[in-house]
Amino acid sequence: AQKVTQAQTEISVVEKEDVTLDCVYETRDTTYYLFWYKQPPSGELVFLIRRNSFDEQNEISGRYSWNFQKSTSSFNFTITASQVVDSAVYFCALSEVADSWGKLQFGAGTQVVVTP
Amino acid sequence: DTAVSQTPKYLVTQMGNDKSIKCEQNLGHDTMYWYKQDSKKFLKIMFSYNNKELIINETVPNRFSPKSPDKAHLNLHINSLELGDSAVYFCASSQEPGGPYEQYFGPGTRLTVT
Numbered sequence: 001a002q003k004v005t006q007a008q009t010e011i012s013v014v015e016k017e018d019v020t021l022d023c024v025y026e027t028r029d030t031t032y033y034l035f036w037y038k039q040p041p042s043g044e045l046v047f048l049i050r051r052n053s054f055d056e057q058n059e060i061s062g063r064y065s066w067n068f069q070k071s072t073s074s075f076n077f078t079i080t081a082s083q084v085v086d087s088a089v090y091f092c093a094l095s096e097v098a099d100s101w102g103k104l105q106f107g108a109g110t111q112v113v114v115t116p
Numbered sequence: 117d118t119a120v121s122q123t124p125k126y127l128v129t130q131m132g133n134d135k136s137i138k139c140e141q142n143l144g145h146d147t148m149y150w151y152k153q154d155s156k157k158f159l160k161i162m163f164s165y166n167n168k169e170l171i172i173n174e175t176v177p178n179r180f181s182p183k184s185p186d187k188a189h190l191n192l193h194i195n196s197l198e199l200g201d202s203a204v205y206f207c208a209s210s211q212e213p214g215g216p217y218e219q220y221f222g223p224g225t226r227l228t229v230t
Binding site: 001031032033035037039042044045047048054077089091095096097102103104105108109 | 138140147149151156157158159160161164166172174204206208210212213214216218219220221224226
């Protein structure tokens with residue numbers, strides 16, 4: 001069963017608009033880690049953030065921000081004032097400590113298209 | 117000074133052939149992984165090695181065989197290639213197994229089976 005759900009397949013925005021990517025996860029572990037990766041058109045996977053299950057503080061890094069809510073099992077990602085270079089597929093991933101030896105379980109990804 | 121490198125970047129071959137993909141990391145990490153990304157961009161773990169020992173072996177056809185000659189290398193050999201094996205294969209490494217450790221990905225190998 002899919003443990004990470006990214007319900008938005010594709011989001012199209014015009015440059016400078018904000019865009020929020022949803023990520024809902026499912027786990028029985030009390031200790032787990034959540035990640036976001038970016039895959040630009042060139043194909044490589046770029047690490048963006050890691051968050052552990054005990055740290056619910058929101059995080060901001062430049063135009064990127066993340067909202068982690070354990071109550072709703074969500075770890076959403078917002079790009080503020082989007083730019084064309086933000087066009088990519090964004091993956092949310094879960095790593096469960098009890099089970100997985102660190103394997104990343106990815107969501108299906110959300111394609112973000114930013115047009116000028 | 118590439119952290120995780122894969123060769124080749126592109127691989128086009130015919131059904132039934134045997135091929136290998138090589139991965140090397142120069143980060144001094146203990147753990148390496150193979151992931152497969154299908155045509156719909158879905159990423160799934162295949163294998164993981166920690167200090168040359170297999171620790172993750174997902175449900176993968178036994179035509180796929182990973183080999184780790186040392187901690188810095190993890191190769192993927194595929195026998196009797198099938199059309200459905202066409203995908204992008206990513207190698208990754210992390211300091212140790214487990215969630216606290218970020219995984220660094222290689223550039224991927226696009227395999228096309230005709």
